[in-house]
Amino acid sequence: MFRVAAWGALAVVLxxxxxxxxxxxxxxxxxxxQESAVYVHAALFLLAAAGTLARDGHVRVDLFYAGASPRRKAVxxxxxxxxxxxxxxxALLWLSLPYVGRSWAILERSREASGLPLVFLLKSLIPAFAVLLMVQGVxxxxxxxxxxxxxxxxxxAATE
Incomplete structure (x- = not known):
């Protein structure tokens, strides 16, 4: 997963x-x-967020957590x-479904004449992000x- 994210980051830069x-x-x-850079950037962050959470890679204030016992960390x-x-x-999943559904209903395209005709796919990343986070949260x-x-x-064993 993180190898794909690394390639995604390189793609955004290029x-x-x-x-x-x-x-x-x-x-x-x-x-x-320009829009393809936005699409890859969005996919990179929205789809890698749950994997980052799984690896405990998100930023948090470790003032109390870092020195805590395993039991306190679990709490x-x-x-x-x-x-x-x-x-x-x-809530993100619930609120994004109508938004994404409307986009799919009209197969939403870019507002730019020569833009990408895939806005509905870009918006689909929002509920995918929510579902992946929910699975990782469970x-x-x-x-x-x-x-x-x-x-x-x-x-x-669950952390491996």
Whole structure:
């Protein structure tokens, strides 16, 4: 997953470089190329967020968490999943479905004449992001509950 994300990041850089060279070096505008950078960038971040959460790669304030015992960390992780992660992801999914549905109903295209005709696919990344986060949130919650139940081997196996 992270290898794909690395290639996605490289693609964003190369596409943006091509946009800058075409615009300022050759005086050419390419809306489809600029939009493709946006599409890859959105896909990169929206689809890699759950994987980053799985690897504990998100930024957080470790003032209290870093020195905490495994049991206290499990309480924080479980509370975070139940009180914040899962409700926010569920709300995002619920609220994005009509938005994405309307886009699919008209097969929404770019507003630019030479832009990409795939806006409906771009918008589909929003509910996909929410679902992936919900799945990872449930996994995080189950792992924390296993630690709290004293099932350390199960919790260790869940992180591998």
């Amino acid at each position: 596409i943006q470089l091509a946009v800058v060279l075409a615009r300022y070096g050759l005086g050419l505008g390419a809306p489809w190329l 924080v992780d479980a509370a975070g999943a139940v009180l914040f992660l899962l409700p926010v992801a569920a 996994a995080q919650l189950l792992r924390a509950l296993a630690v709290l139940a004293g099932d350390a081997p199960a919790a260790a």
